[in-house]
Amino acid sequence: xxxxxxxxxxxxxxxxxxxxxxxxxxxxxxxYSFLRYRSAADPGVVIGQSTGVYQGTMFDLGPHAQVKxxxxxxxxxxxxxxxTAVEIGSHTMMSWRVVIMDSYRIxxxxxxxxxxxxxxxxxxxxxxxxxxSGAKVTxxxxxxxxxxxxxxxxxxxxDNAIVGARAVVTEDxxxxxxxxxxxxxxxxxxxxxx
Amino acid sequence: xxxxxxxxxxxxxxxxxxxxxxxxxxxEIFKRFHSELSNAITIGNSSTxxxxxxxxxKQARLIIGDHSFLDNTxxxxxxxxxxxxxxxxxxxxxxxxxxxxxxxxxxxLQDAIACSPTGNRSARPPIAAAPVIIQDDVWxxxxxxxxxxxxxxxxxxxxxxxVVTANVPANAYVIxxxxxxxxxxxxxxxxxx
Numbered sequence: 001x002x003x004x005x006x007x008x009x010x011x012x013x014x015x016x017x018x019x020x021x022x023x024x025x026x027x028x029x030x031x032y033s034f035l036r037y038r039s040a041a042d043p044g045v046v047i048g049q050s051t052g053v054y055q056g057t058m059f060d061l062g063p064h065a066q067v068k069x070x071x072x073x074x075x076x077x078x079x080x081x082x083x084t085a086v087e088i089g090s091h092t093m094m095s096w097r098v099v100i101m102d103s104y105r106i107x108x109x110x111x112x113x114x115x116x117x118x119x120x121x122x123x124x125x126x127x128x129x130x131x132x133s134g135a136k137v138t139x140x141x142x143x144x145x146x147x148x149x150x151x152x153x154x155x156x157x158x159d160n161a162i163v164g165a166r167a168v169v170t171e172d173x174x175x176x177x178x179x180x181x182x183x184x185x186x187x188x189x190x191x192x193x194x
Numbered sequence: 195x196x197x198x199x200x201x202x203x204x205x206x207x208x209x210x211x212x213x214x215x216x217x218x219x220x221x222e223i224f225k226r227f228h229s230e231l232s233n234a235i236t237i238g239n240s241s242t243x244x245x246x247x248x249x250x251x252k253q254a255r256l257i258i259g260d261h262s263f264l265d266n267t268x269x270x271x272x273x274x275x276x277x278x279x280x281x282x283x284x285x286x287x288x289x290x291x292x293x294x295x296x297x298x299x300x301x302x303l304q305d306a307i308a309c310s311p312t313g314n315r316s317a318r319p320p321i322a323a324a325p326v327i328i329q330d331d332v333w334x335x336x337x338x339x340x341x342x343x344x345x346x347x348x349x350x351x352x353x354x355x356x357v358v359t360a361n362v363p364a365n366a367y368v369i370x371x372x373x374x375x376x377x378x379x380x381x382x383x384x385x386x387x
Binding site for chain 1: 349355
């Protein structure tokens with residue numbers, strides 16, 4: 001918890017964890033984005049250069065989660081719920097209240113789920129346990145993701161794709177595609193994806 | 195944004211009951227709490243509520259059972275919202291038991307005038323409301339919307355981002371807008387991809 005990890009003028013009395021690597025000219029608005037951060041991985045989060053991480057973004061990471069974010073990425077209130085791995089390519093833009101999850105964090109089996117909830121209620125911070133059976137989410141370069149979108153576990157979104165507002169992405173999105181809807185379907189391909 | 199704190203029974207309004215080992219973590223959680231019922235909110239034992247929003251009208255009642263886990267749930271109540279035991283609700287889900295305004299154009303216009311800053315709120319037309327019931331072991335993903343009069347039966351699973359406009363049978367999996375029955379993704383499927 002070194003002094004250098006505090007953000008000058010931060011309204012939240014927190015810090016950027018030691019296992020977060022931030023590239024040159026990148027900006028993190030508030031340490032509040034790490035309120036739910038439990039990653040002990042080395043590194044837990046890598047942020048490239050000239051990337052903006054603005055208010056409302058939350059790194060809700062379990063103990064084993066690793067998140068890699070490229071250069072010139074815009075994160076305007078993205079919630080990353082990760083227990084395994086999330087990778088976001090350079091020049092990708094994400095709008096507010098986007099949920100990117102690589103894990104359901106909770107067991108589909110009712111009796112296991114009850115046991116998990118019993119355990120959570122005995123802890124001080126009351127976080128759901130990190131699930132090790134998550135599936136990596138990969139978002140390519142120059143992808144544009146609209147507000148209130150949910151990207152579900154194991155999904156890969158190809159380079160230059162566009163995801164419409166409030167879409168729920170359950171399957172891979174090919175490069176250059178435009179998808180929308182809940183669940184999301186391909187609307188069209190862009191003429192000049194390169 | 196003010197500081198988040200841990201709310202225990204002594205910090206709560208008199209008509210809010212929080213059971214043993216239950217905990218509310220958040221700030222400004224009663225900003226839109228107007229319920230005048232003597233038992234407005236009842237929360238059972240060992241439940242966790244991260245940053246809930248208790249936006250409850252004068253006659254609204256909210257019941258949450260034991261061992262449930264709610265993350266940033268927006269609870270918009272005018273009548274009754276009932277959540278069972280071992281229910282998990284993911285981040286930023288909205289549950290409402292009311293339409294808040296009438297549907298017919300003439301009544302809606304009348305309502306807009308009654309709701310204006312200098313309007314007479316006692317002149318508001320009747321507004322449809324119906325209880326929402328979420329039974330035990332229901333698992334709701336993040337960014338879900340659940341509308342008035344809905345019953346979600348025991349053990350059902352609601353996928354992230356779904357908009358639930360009809361009742362969900364026991365142990366069913368629903369996804370989409372509007373939410374429809376589907377085959378759930380398995381953990382094995384997700385991990386092998």
